[in-house]
Amino acid sequence: MPGKISVSEIVVEPLSEKHKTLLNGFKSFEKELVDFLKNDALDNQEKKISKTHLFFHKPTGKLSGYITLLTDKISLHAELKEAFKKKGINYKSLPALKIGRLCVHDDFLRMGIGTHMLDWTVFVIKKINEFAGCRFITIDAKRNPDKSRDSIHFYKAKGFEIYKEREKGSTPMYKDLSKLSEE
Numbered sequence: 001m002p003g004k005i006s007v008s009e010i011v012v013e014p015l016s017e018k019h020k021t022l023l024n025g026f027k028s029f030e031k032e033l034v035d036f037l038k039n040d041a042l043d044n045q046e047k048k049i050s051k052t053h054l055f056f057h058k059p060t061g062k063l064s065g066y067i068t069l070l071t072d073k074i075s076l077h078a079e080l081k082e083a084f085k086k087k088g089i090n091y092k093s094l095p096a097l098k099i100g101r102l103c104v105h106d107d108f109l110r111m112g113i114g115t116h117m118l119d120w121t122v123f124v125i126k127k128i129n130e131f132a133g134c135r136f137i138t139i140d141a142k143r144n145p146d147k148s149r150d151s152i153h154f155y156k157a158k159g160f161e162i163y164k165e166r167e168k169g170s171t172p173m174y175k176d177l178s179k180l181s182e183e
């Protein structure tokens with residue numbers, strides 16, 4: 001197993017025009033996520049659809065991963081609705097922050113970069129909560145024909161729960177941030 005990279009070795013930068021050329025060096029087995037970063041991330045950002053941040057590995061200066069966030073809500077279906085009712089919460093839906101895209105460069109897999117990006121997302125939600133309510137992180141977890149590359153393993157390891165099982169495509173998952181203090 002490769003060694004873990006510590007948070008002090010990471011620099012986070014908001015995606016901007018100045019990064020355009022270095023994006024060409026980004027590699028991932030999930031081609032769609034590479035294409036999004038190279039072709040759409042900046043455009044979506046300019047249109048205020050989503051916001052992307054780049055995670056650089058300080059010692060090598062390499063782009064180790066990126067994360068794209070947007071606002072979201074989670075509808076409380078039967079089981080969740082009941083669970084929240086017991087907590088005195090009677091709404092049909094609750095506010096969330098969605099991880100629209102999250103991808104680690106192939107050379108940095110299993111070194112803790114994905115974990116740092118999730119920890120950073122929690123930091124972002126804490127900031128948002130100073131101004132507006134936000135309770136969940138949501139994600140449509142990518143599946144891969146090669147099960148060992150399925151991102152569901154990662155999100156489960158990080159305390160996410162499955163919102164809805166689907167036969168095909170991505171699996172919607174969520175994490176209730178009120179549980180953070182219990183971890």
Ligand SMILES: CC(C)(COP(=O)(O)OP(=O)(O)OC[C@H]1O[C@@H](n2cnc3c(N)ncnc32)[C@H](O)[C@@H]1OP(=O)(O)O)[C@@H](O)C(=O)NCCC(=O)NCCS
Binds near residue numbers: 115158
């Ligand atoms: C999913 C992904 C983001 C994980 O990032 P990562 O930096 O490699 O993950 P971490 O090193 O932080 O892993 C943390 C823990 O998650 C679990 N995990 C991560 N990848 C895993 C895998 N392929 N299989 C099983 N468990 C996995 C492990 O428990 C791991 O801890 P360990 O390495 O000490 O055993 C990365 O594999 C990736 O970018 N995949 C391609 C794109 C993608 O699927 N993105 C998500 C969908 S939007």
